[in-house]
Amino acid sequence: MEISFQHTNPSASHDSTLLTITPRDGDPYRYLIDAGQSVSPNAFLGTDESLDGVLLTHAHSDHYASLGQILDTSADVPLYTAPGTATILEQVYAEAEQYQNLGNLEAITSALTGIETWTSLSDGIDVLPLPAGHTPGAAAFLFRIDDLEYNEETITVLATGDFTTRPVAGYPGLSIPDPIDIDILIANASTAESFQPTLSEALETILERTLSGATTVVAASALTGVHVAYLLGHMIDRLDRAHPIHLVGQAAKHYIALGYDVPSVTPHSHFDHTDEVLASGAITIAGPEAPSQGSIRRLFGVIEDDPGAVFVQLATSSPDIVERGVCATHYFEVPNHPTEEEFLAFVDEQLPRHLVFKHIQTDQAKSLASSLENLFHWENDDMNTHCLYDDGSWSAPRWLSDSGANLIRQRNYRESGMRIPLDKPIEKLPAVSWEKGTAELEDEGLAVDHLLGKFESAEPQHSPQQDVATSDGGQTSTVDAIQDQPDQQADAVKEETNEKVQPQIDREFQSTVNDRLEALESSVSDLVAESATADTVETRFDTIETRLDAIETTVERLPEQLARDDPSTVTGTVMRQNDLILLRVDPDAVEDLDHLLEHEAQVELSVQEPDTSANE
Template sequence: MHVSYQNANPRRGNESTILRFTDGDAKAVLLVDSGDGVDLDSLLAADEYLNGVLLTHAHIDHYRTLGKNVRHNAPVYVSPATGTILEHSLSEARKDNDLGDVDAVLDSIEPIGEWTPVLEGLEIRPVPAGHTPGAAGFLVRFRETFGPKGDDVASIISDERYILVTGDFTTRPCAGFPPLPTSFPVDVDAVFLNASTNETTIEQRNEALQTILERAYGGSRVVVAASALTGVQYALLLAAIAAELDRSLSITVVGQTARVLDALDIERPEIESCAVFDRPSDVLEAETVTIAGPDSPTTGSAKRLLLAIHDRPADAFVQLATDDSEPISNANCSTYAFRSDNHPSRDELDEVVRAIAPKHLVVKHASGYRLDTFQRRYDRCFTWAPDDGVSRVLYEDGEWSKPGWISESAARRIRHRQWKTNGDRPLATDDDSMSLLRQPVDPDAEGVDVDAFRSQFSGSVADPYDDQVALTDRDDAPPASETATVPETDRFEARVFGDGDGKTLLEVLESTDFSPGEIVEVSLSRPAEDGDSSENRDGLEQSE
């Protein structure tokens, strides 16, 4: 068997790869993901045919050119969950993106969950990858035969080799979908490792969830803008956290997030799904979290809902973006932005490499300086990290090939370290580690600091409209005798909100001439009892 690989888009993401397998006259070509800039017209030779696409997950940067590259009746292999997601999301995605022949992609999708033959002696199997609902890596198994040619079948020895393609992954579950395993029931010889990392994934997740809960439990209408898959993850995390806290929380998912949640057949009593709504008021309520897409509120449900709360200071807009976006700055509602791309840290990446201990490591989804750092990072395997589109041989004549730039003496040292490492490495005892089945959401397992949330939010639900949260009832309020007299001026009714962390917000219920950002002095009193003078009613006063 002869095995080679080629970066399919080294300058445009470098997440896509061509794998070629040749055994005598039999040839197979597999494409791993089809991101920006992948062009099979220029990558395949005249005598080559595409035998299959391994699509790791339903993020558009991994399938943007798929509609232009499906051909030769090649299946697009996906996990069952990703197949379901694509059936409901591809048609939506092509409204704003040039995705080529989407119908051809939908016709080619082949969900698989077990070992699936591509050609005789070449099989693939999906493995869980965390990262996003339905994400999967792929194990590729090929058989090498040794022995005499001809009819002497009894003396032929067959041996199996394994390549792991991780795709984007995490070592934690995502929305209950299992993480990438670090122990397999087989020896993995080579790993194609997507090296996208984020050192603040867990920190940002906890801060975003804390902000959402503070505002919702404080009585605000909270709009969360996120991609559909991120929206599903956060809806399930919020529901699971509320259950841990033994507090009620109303969550509404709308638009594409609702369609994906429904398609995956996921139900939680805290979550209401509403794919289509006539008026924003239909899905916006105080003390409710409404999750909409896309993550940038320039279109779709997120834009409609932002416009609905734009001028309401007591409401909150939370943006879960895949980059370091700044919060929306031209809105009068409270705005927040958190990064939510869900990639592992460098330490987690190192742990995956250490635990699997492959002979060869091919670094993907990185470029330039980051590729160079990974080239020098691991000394117990042969690390391939070129940033070009040259085809390179990984395996031939029954042996794994060393990179051409590594000397024979260095290669001997690496092989000796591999021998010492693999001697004590345990293997998984069964295939359970490769199960794709979704489990109940465990916030702790997904990186949520449940103890901190329990400390902050446990207890009965506070009514944000209760007059007991008025400023005059605060423990640090000065005695009445020390309070300055406010001149008799304009009086306005106001509604009191809290953010769950000691901050009190007021929403004026009448039209005023206040300017956004203006600082005013206020005096607060409770509503008058029946029969009291109207001059003593609850009000907010502007001091001139």
Template sequence: MNIKCQYANRSKTSVLLTVEGVLQGQSVNLLVDPGPGVDVDGLLGQDEYLTGILLTHLHMDHYATLGENMRDGAPVYTSQTNIDLLDVAVDDANNFVDTAIDKSEIKRSATPVDDGVTIGGKIDITAVPAGHTPGAIGFYLELSSGGETESILITGDFTRRPVAGYPGLPPVDADLVVLTGATEADFEDNLTEAVATTIRQGLSGSPALVTATALNAVHFATVLGTAIEEGDFEMGVSVVGKAAKMLDKLDLTPPHVTAIPKYAPEAVLSENPITITGPDLPTEGGARKLFRQIKDDPNAGAILLSGDEEADIGSYNCTLNQFRFSNHPTETTVDEYIELVNPREIYLTHQKGSELRRYRDKYSAIVWAPRERKCYTLYRNGEWVAPFWVKDKAAKHLLKTTQERSNIEFRPAEGHTLDALDDVSLAAEGLDMSSITFSKPSHPVDAKYNTTSGAEPKPIRTDGAVAETPTAENTPPAPKSERVLEIESAIAHLEELKEEITDDTTVATVEKVTSKHVLLRPINGGTEGIAAGDTIEIGRSRS
């Protein structure tokens, strides 16, 4: 029996696992997560077949080319939860990725592995919970041939902590771990701060709009609703659009959360103080329609849960808070997990360049972290082998160490569920409830914001407390007029332009033209022939 592995795309989120010698006359080829840039036709020889696709979870970077790489009648192995979500996820992919995934073909090919499957009577595949996102799984493979039995754990993106009640990755006894090297040091802090900011905005009486990818929106809504319940904050949360459809598919019912799959943008913000929608950028998709309703309201708040921290969302007057929402384990968690499992070999994925190479000498195991997208043999004729950059003496020592020492004897079918738990533990999810200590209002916060009535929303405080009822001592300043806001925006823009002026000339965009005024104009002046959006050249005088 031979076991081979190679990266299937540049980002190394996808791999092709090949097993030779278990099926008569042909190899077993398993594509793990068809992410961007995967072309399985270029990976397989003319006489090779795709045996199956292992789909760990439904984040776009792990299934973007699913439709392009379905061939040879290969099943798509994944969890039943992911199968339930595929309809909504495929619609999302077809909207945002330059591809077309045939939903009918996926439905025919989708095969749940919750109770395990067997390929050719020689390879047993069992799903293990993986945390990271609702429905995410890892794969545990046991391969038998000629008296040999070897085991492989494919982690996929994972966390040890649960997510929206779905359990995290358990330890399993594996000879080879195909390990996702993606880590995140600040997720728990970001989650806690994002929940606190959202609740604070909701308590202010002015709307809070949270934007996230659909599955991240489901995750956040579940944690947020549970936090509202435990904190006795008495407010409602609306989850709208694709995220609402996924919430319904998952059959999750977090407290204080209402799913609204179809909605009118002008009305949905008045349903509850907090609204959660996707995608993560408020200038795209359904989020754009809702963001338009609040972006000019200085009392409203937008909370962006996004991995893109430099995205340009244009002009706005509302409060904007952005949090990186990347649910991966810390580097310490990965190290502790590998020490616990103690595999003979590790094949690193989801890392590039120096971040990939830093893993090479990190563990007491053979670590494969190649730069090239070449096919490497990890196991040959009964022996695990080392890459060329590991010296023979070191390789023998590492393999001898892992053979002599085993920390666990766990098989994934024993005592673990892939389904969501009945109760969500905020502490286990990574939320520090003790830090959400600002005061609660003396009455429930109900639906009091109307985007069409013209009524002024309640002021919001920025010190973590709820806005107080105005009195002679604490009356807040009157909201700035639209004209004042325009002038302040113009001044800020001029300050930016001033920094860019060269010794000779610079260019500037005319922001606004009226019968009497132009924001920027040529030296010889006049508004004749100038319109908003024109680009003009401004000369700079010399002394």
């Protein structure tokens, strides 16, 4: 038996691979792993050659861009993918097809075969999809290839696709079931050194602005939107807050199809008016990453000139960065890949005989491979066919000398020890579960302790005691609910409610403002202590402290001002002329109230019958 690989788009995204398995006495089996940009079977298949299957790791366009064209010209070729990706692939493709020509959607749907456990591809070739982290529904593919008859071996090939060892939105990260050893690792080696701190910073920004009452719009790709909604919903639940998260458009469709039910999150596949999904103190997540098309263009158009709104871009590709508009704008790059250290630790743990680098430039692959002296590594970018296993022996890259290849074989054998063949029937082989787990936000890379420390102590803007459920499941204030009661009860209930709620509002409002002022003053003090000693810098901080002192003094007097229950009264003479009623008052009588009477201010007048008994 011979096992070989071939790059199929090294000059594009370099993510797609042809795996060819040739039995000693039989025709080759050819499996294409991912169909990214610029993948054409004519470039790597001969006239009489065909594919036996396509395996799709996840529903990102750089991995499925050529899928429609390939399946349209390859009749009866099955398309294998994991359950989550199989569930959403049709709607992913239909949405993307609106903006680019991706080929025949019908060919994809008819070829689609969702698999979640060991599946036989052909005689002696089985495959198992493994949760791969990275994005909801992503999979790696573990092949078991039978060469027991001639060489008493079973060869394992792991094609990772994009992966993380961290879980994502409840799906597990990539992990290999015990006691399986990996012989050939075809690994997407894209790395991201700052994903975890940047993700936490992005969510901190979103939470901070939302908890302060801003209208917050988040632009993200659909699957990233699902991931972020998952994290925010569970984080808000940990904070014991009530801030709605509206998931809009394609992200909402994925959320529903994948069976999520996250606290505070409401999916909106469609909406008629932006008021349905935009509100102060709410988070709205839509796509794509830039407001050039789709739902996000419509939503950004509403908030663009609102100084109280926030627009946050969460980018995994390279969108146009939004810098226009009156609203606050923030940009974060959050491609979910392992760090270089995590990638090398995963390779070291598996210790394959061969490592084929994918989804990475050649110079970067060589840099990563410089520390790998105990295995064969392939960081080439050609489209030639390269043999990895040949009838019981492990073929070395042709650019290695025989002595160098033998040294690597010895190191690999010495460090890996005995490898156990997977010679059991597939129904008895170790498998994995595709059930989504509980929300372990820390494991997903979120700085939960930091976020809890920053936001947990701050009081909610609205006291829960002031909220009453409405018939449609919403919330309304107690005072608003009073207005809906019968007239004969309204006055009594309103008076009782004002007596109970008003002091509570005063105390909570003052407490909240005081807490935030203290936090600001503490931050200013720290900045003064840590900042440069330039006079201009310290002068600015002194100015800020002075203004904070003035605000705090005003807040301390607030309960006294709010506690005024008896309105000031003045008397005057009513003058009528047809339907016009004028009230003439002595200017001296309103002198004390003059500071309250602004132009076009709304005031409340109480009319009382004059007491004429004294004149009688």
